[in-house]
Amino acid sequence: MSGRHRRPDGGLLKDLLDWVGIRGFIYGPLERRISVKGALEAALKKPIPHVSWWSYFGGITFLLFLIQAATGILLMFFYIPADPEAHRTILYLAGQAPFGWFFRTIHHWAAIGMMFAVSIHVLRVFVKGAYQRPRDLNWVIGSALFFLTAGFILTGDLLPWTRSAYWSAVWWTDLIGNFPVIGHQIMLFLRGGENVTGSTITRFYVFHVFGLPALSTLFMVIHFAIVRKLGISEPL
Amino acid sequence: MTTGSYKVRMKHARRGDQKDYPFYPNHLLRILMVIMGVVVVIAAMSALFPLPLDNIADPLAHPDPGYKALWILKPAILLGDIVFKPGLTVVLIAIFAVLFVLLPILDRSGQRSIKRRALVAVPFLLWMLFLAWSLLLSTGVSG
Numbered sequence: 001m002s003g004r005h006r007r008p009d010g011g012l013l014k015d016l017l018d019w020v021g022i023r024g025f026i027y028g029p030l031e032r033r034i035s036v037k038g039a040l041e042a043a044l045k046k047p048i049p050h051v052s053w054w055s056y057f058g059g060i061t062f063l064l065f066l067i068q069a070a071t072g073i074l075l076m077f078f079y080i081p082a083d084p085e086a087h088r089t090i091l092y093l094a095g096q097a098p099f100g101w102f103f104r105t106i107h108h109w110a111a112i113g114m115m116f117a118v119s120i121h122v123l124r125v126f127v128k129g130a131y132q133r134p135r136d137l138n139w140v141i142g143s144a145l146f147f148l149t150a151g152f153i154l155t156g157d158l159l160p161w162t163r164s165a166y167w168s169a170v171w172w173t174d175l176i177g178n179f180p181v182i183g184h185q186i187m188l189f190l191r192g193g194e195n196v197t198g199s200t201i202t203r204f205y206v207f208h209v210f211g212l213p214a215l216s217t218l219f220m221v222i223h224f225a226i227v228r229k230l231g232i233s234e235p236l
Numbered sequence: 237m238t239t240g241s242y243k244v245r246m247k248h249a250r251r252g253d254q255k256d257y258p259f260y261p262n263h264l265l266r267i268l269m270v271i272m273g274v275v276v277v278i279a280a281m282s283a284l285f286p287l288p289l290d291n292i293a294d295p296l297a298h299p300d301p302g303y304k305a306l307w308i309l310k311p312a313i314l315l316g317d318i319v320f321k322p323g324l325t326v327v328l329i330a331i332f333a334v335l336f337v338l339l340p341i342l343d344r345s346g347q348r349s350i351k352r353r354a355l356v357a358v359p360f361l362l363w364m365l366f367l368a369w370s371l372l373l374s375t376g377v378s379g
Binding site for chain 1: 256257258259260262263264266267270271274275277278279281282283285286287289290291292293294295297299300303304305306307308309312313316322323325326327330333336337338339340341343344345346347353357360361364367368
């Protein structure tokens with residue numbers, strides 16, 4: 001390459017290395033198009049009100065949701081939602097799959113942690129009266145997320161197709177079936193028939209890995225957008 | 237901005253001398269501490285308390301009298317034992333859920349003093365303790 005065509009800032013090789021290296025990418029070509037550095041500095045300098053440790057439980061719930069999503073995807077690689085394959089695959093996962101028992105147990109404990117974290121979050125919002133205007137809509141969305149979390153636990157419990165899970169599912173779907181007028185229809189929809197069978201596993205699996213996560217993600221986006229717009233509720 | 241250690245600055249903030257802090261370093265460090273704490277606790281619980289797997293479900297068998305219900309259902313089971321009628325139990329749960337969601341409409345006073353809600357906050361706290369107790373009783377459930 002002749003000197004006439006060489007670029008003054010180090011040439012093509014430096015540009016290429018800039019693209020490959022993350023730092024170079026951020027402060028190089030990307031920075032020239034969108035101001036990453038400026039946005040990062042603005043985010044780091046953004047004034048945040050002093051909040052107590054109790055205010056972190058909403059974020060902890062979200063963190064646990066992410067852990068659930070990650071471990072849930074790993075469990076999905078092995079799981080078959082049918083009778084009796086559901087139990088066999090969990091047995092394989094717990095006994096033979098590499099780290100299967102660990103991811104399954106993390107999924108279990110994170111679910112419990114998520115329920116308690118969201119409960120503490122709701123309690124804090126309630127005690128501080130932060131559900132009042134202008135955050136009333138956020139309370140409604142947040143309470144829907146609370147029930148969705150319970151829905152995750154109820155639907156996920158049946159998936160290993162164990163005795164205890166079976167009778168728990170029979171009990172609570174039967175309870176819903178006792179609701180006046182529409183209860184029986186809801187029960188049939190949940191079970192996929194009159195009884196809890198293999199088709200119930202398939203339905204609960206679809207709710208657990210698609211329906212509830214999709215709804216939760218939608219509500220969380222709205223929830224966070226409102227928090228970002230209105231800010232964290234000030235201490236009393 | 238008030239200078240000094242983190243503890244001193246937080247003390248000033250609590251007194252109302254200063255309201256806001258930049259996200260970095262105070263809040264970012266706290267968030268990282270919380271993330272680390274949660275991950276460590278969950279990993280430790282998973283390593284120390286592995287989840288046993290119950291026998292496969294048999295819809296044709298009679299219910300095992302010793303089976304442990306899912307911990308989250310315990311409050312509903314207790315309510316069912318008290319009111320005795322399943323229809324009434326599910327209606328009461330539905331009413332509670334609707335009241336819970338519509339709380340901002342029920343309380344439009346605009347006052348944020350805890351005294352107004354203490355009567356409801358205490359049962360809520362008791363309900364959470366009950367859930368924790370149910371969880372402890374249900375250790376070893378299918379999962």
